[in-house]
Amino acid sequence: DAGITQSPRHKVTETGTPVTLRCHQTENHRYMYWYRQDPGHGLRLIHYSYGVKDTDKGEVSDGYSVSRSKTEDFLLTLESATSSQTSVYFCAISPPSGRHEQYFGPGTRLTVT
Amino acid sequence: GQSLEQPSEVTAVEGAIVQINCTYQTSGFYGLSWYQQHDGGAPTFLSYNALDGLEETGRFSSFLSRSDSYGYLLLQELQMKDSASYFCAARENQGGKLIFGQGTELSVKP
Numbered sequence: 263d264a265g266i267t268q269s270p271r272h273k274v275t276e277t278g279t280p281v282t283l284r285c286h287q288t289e290n291h292r293y294m295y296w297y298r299q300d301p302g303h304g305l306r307l308i309h310y311s312y313g314v315k316d317t318d319k320g321e322v323s324d325g326y327s328v329s330r331s332k333t334e335d336f337l338l339t340l341e342s343a344t345s346s347q348t349s350v351y352f353c354a355i356s357p358p359s360g361r362h363e364q365y366f367g368p369g370t371r372l373t374v375t
Numbered sequence: 376g377q378s379l380e381q382p383s384e385v386t387a388v389e390g391a392i393v394q395i396n397c398t399y400q401t402s403g404f405y406g407l408s409w410y411q412q413h414d415g416g417a418p419t420f421l422s423y424n425a426l427d428g429l430e431e432t433g434r435f436s437s438f439l440s441r442s443d444s445y446g447y448l449l450l451q452e453l454q455m456k457d458s459a460s461y462f463c464a465a466r467e468n469q470g471g472k473l474i475f476g477q478g479t480e481l482s483v484k485p
Contacts, residue, residue, distance in 0.1 A: 369417060
């Protein structure tokens with residue numbers, strides 16, 4: 263199994279509070295991704311990174327920011343959480359030679375009340 | 376717009392063959408991937424087609440026709456453990472940006 267961990271695994275927070283989710287990898291892969299998964303929507307890309315300090319937006323980036331100061335860590339921040347951001351968040355990594363082949367972390371279940 | 380269409384549910388019996396279709400419409404296209412996800416778990420990569428034709432990996436095969444913007448996943452000798460959701464995903468750029476379909480829930484019956 264690819265060495266990907268996410269923390270926290272579960273979180274309940276209130277509307278308007280900032281939240282940061284962490285993705286950590288031990289594979290030294292350059293590419294990292296953040297997705298959210300909601301019933302009826304499959305997986306939707308939020309942001310992705312192709313190197314330290316190099317990030318780009320996905321299809322549902324509004325309300326989210328990311329940072330990557332080290333190869334192994336990719337942080338997703340909800341600046342002011344809203345109920346519509348209640349979701350399961352998955353981090354993924356891929357090797358440069360197989361960017362279509364992504365390995366997913368265990369997910370973080372976030373509930374915004 | 377960008378979208379991938381796949382059936383929401385498929386049911387089949389153990390030992391049978393099932394095909395899950397996927398049609399796509401994306402702004403860029405590098406290839407089509409397939410992922411499996413069991414309830415509550417992380418998606419796992421199954422296969423990828425960059426070129427037209429069939430790719431075989433054990434009991435699973437995947438097919439792509441770029442001219443038809445169409446692909447499918449074929450599962451043979453179905454087992455109970457194959458009950459899961461299956462997602463097609465179009466790779467949109469060199470950076471590995473994937474657009475996922477909404478998923479097909481496969482139920483394998485005895």
